[in-house]
Amino acid sequence: MVLPFKHEPFTDFKVEENRKQFEAALSAVRTELGKEYPIVINGEKIYTDDKLVSINPSNKDEVIGKVSKATKEHVEQAFASAVEAYEKWRKVPVEDRAHILFRAAAIVRRRKHEFSAWLVHDAGKPWDQADGDTAEGIDFLEYYGRQMLELEKGKPVVDRANENNKYFYKAMGPGVVIPPWNFAFAIVCGTAAAPIVAGNPVLLKPSENTPVIAYKLVEVLEEAGLPKGVLNFVPGDPKEIGDYLVDHKDTHFINFTGSRATGVRIFERAAKIQEGQQHLKRVIAEMGGKDTIIVDETADLDLAAESIVHSAFGFSGQKCSACSRAVIHEDVYDEVLEKSIEIAKTLTIGNPSEENVYMASVVNQTQFDKIKNYIEIGKEEGELVFGGEADDSKGFFVHPTIFKDVDPNARIMQEEIFGPVVAFSKAKDFDELLEIANNTEYGLTGAVISTNRDHLERAREDFHVGNLYFNRGCTAAIVGYQPFGGFKMSGTDSKAGGPDYLQHFLEAKIVSEQF
Structure with missing residues (x-):
């Protein structure tokens, strides 16, 4: 039995024991700084000479990690992996897909201070903001797993005499996820986990400012049992691979959070049909506010x-x-x-x-x-x-x-x-x-x-x-409490963390059988 969604509580750092635990997590993460991290395609870890170098924004001399940069050739390999994985992943029972998210949430929950400590270093987040970021990531994993279990039931439609009608949802196909640096764990979790639990493999291009914490999510989902090829990690220079990811004929959706200028560019490019493309791309965009x-x-x-x-x-x-x-x-x-x-x-x-x-x-x-x-x-x-x-x-x-x-x-x-x-x-x-x-x-x-x-x-x-x-x-x-998304040039009002969000990554199908 799956329990109802419950918001992950925040840590009270006024409590001395919590402060000590977090200071220990910061010390532990400090011993891991400066390591190299790979591209991940079909479960294979690929290291390149060209790297994204993440630094601590509060201490420019401190290197957090060096993450291999993907090229267009790597993107092609990742799409091939995602297209192949789609045929199996879309048929995996929804309950099994949801439980991968639940296991991932449990892993992060047990290591919550560790993930928050990475956010302190990689994104420059103060303790309470980092703790809230990690908690929100856990919430997304938990909430979207439960939402997919509900959507699996389909929606009721009317039958006539001698007729049976079934209205249900199916996965769309591979897509691209481009999250921001400001919620470097939470939004990475939400924007990647939603299409994945809906049955779609993704190519995840993290922000070049915060690629290390994004890689930590890749590790968590692998540990939770996500099959190879369902999540392909392709960090890189937006100028080199950004348009290529959006334009690709095998891209079914682009899930983007970032600036208005980039969001509008994605919207325009996604509207163009590429050679070999047999579908219209969906753009889910959150583009800022004033x-x-x-x-x-x-x-x-x-x-x-x-x-x-x-x-x-x-x-x-x-x-x-x-x-x-x-x-x-x-x-x-x-x-x-x-x-x-x-x-x-x-x-x-x-x-x-x-x-x-x-x-x-x-x-x-x-x-x-x-x-x-x-x-x-x-x-x-x-x-x-x-x-x-x-x-x-x-x-x-x-x-x-x-x-x-x-x-x-x-x-x-x-x-x-x-x-x-x-x-x-x-x-x-x-x-x-x-x-x-x-x-x-x-x-x-x-x-x-x-x-x-x-x-x-x-x-x-x-x-x-x-x-x-x-x-x-x-x-x-808060996920499940105040679904998030805006009007006008703030984006497509996708309402992340809400009951309608997963339908952006699903196609509704009706099957009618006459007897």
């Missing part, structure tokens, strides 16, 4: 400030759901701003592989330079009232930064920064609060802090985002 917390004049102002600060600066704002816009009613604007600054002053910044801090570095030099540039833009568009410092001498550190009195159409109010920068803007009434909240091309997450029920109910319909939260921050969706 997320707003709005605060009306009735709000709990302490809650508003806490929600803004933690949504803006958790994991240094490197979440597509991060609050980068705080739109406040003019009557409470100054007080919310001041409370937010006071909370931001308490945030600790440092190297999470050495200490338990609230904020660490941003992921790489490119992001550091981009965020630093946006801070300079912000100084022209508003008034810098907190932070603004940036230092890349040892790691890529950007301090929490707050701008006030920013025009709703300013660049830092419209463009995705993906860093610890939040802009404050004021509005005269709830109509204007909503108008500003909806004035971007994105529609991922948002939050309303209010005690006015009419305002909340209006926002329910008129705040155009896929994930809307009342009286809390706009980050930290």
Whole structure:
């Protein structure tokens, strides 16, 4: 019997025993740094001279691992492996496929601190953010296994006299999974495990920033009993193999999480039919956000400030759901701003592989330079009232930064920064609060802090985002509780971690038999 889904609990690092266990995990992982990792095709481990080198974003001199880079020839081999594996894997009973995910979840759960410690080093995540990332990965494995067991039952349809009709789901075929670096374990788990449990082999191209932790998932699924060829690990340079993976005639779907620009490019290229291709490709894309917390004049102002600060600066704002816009009613604007600054002053910044801090570095030099540039833009568009410092001498550190009195159409109010920068803007009434909240091309997450029920109910319909939260921050969706995905240029609203997600990787079939 399969138990109902239950969310993996987070670790409380205020408990001394938990702190000691995590420090031990960090020490253990430190002894593993600098190793080489292979491409994996049909279960074969392939090492190449050309490597992706992962470094600790909080300590640029520390090499986390060196991962072999796949070429187009390796991609061809991986597709051949996936096409062959598909014929057997799609016929494996759903219960057996689901139990591979359950075993994988159990393996990660037993080694939870170890995986989180890898995230601290490979992705630069503070302890609580790394712990949440690992917990979410476990949740995806558990949830999608249970969802596939339900979908295996098919859906009811009507029979006529002397007729039997059966509506059921079947696997699509091999596909490509391209996850991001910001949830370097959780989203890798979710985006790969979903199509796999649905019966589809995948080619997994991890982010070039965080390939080591992605390889750890490959090891886990192999240990859990996943057959050879079902998961092919093809890390590489996006410029060399990205388009090739998307364009390939044997690609049935592309499961992508990343930037708007890359998502749109994938969407365009996937629409073109290649020679030998006999199907239309599906694109499942989550492409970012420019997320707003709005605060009306009735709000709990302490809650508003806490929600803004933690949504803006958790994991240094490197979440597509991060609050980068705080739109406040003019009557409470100054007080919310001041409370937010006071909370931001308490945030600790440092190297999470050495200490338990609230904020660490941003992921790489490119992001550091981009965020630093946006801070300079912000100084022209508003008034810098907190932070603004940036230092890349040892790691890529950007301090929490707050701008006030920013025009709703300013660049830092419209463009995705993906860093610890939040802009404050004021509005005269709830109509204007909503108008500003909806004035971007994105529609991922948002939050309303209010005690006015009419305002909340209006926002329910008129705040155009896929994930809307009342009286809390706009980050930290939990699998099975808040299925995740957005509107407009935030993507295809695929609702990861929700009851409809697996159907993106399945084809519905009807068989009608007359007697």
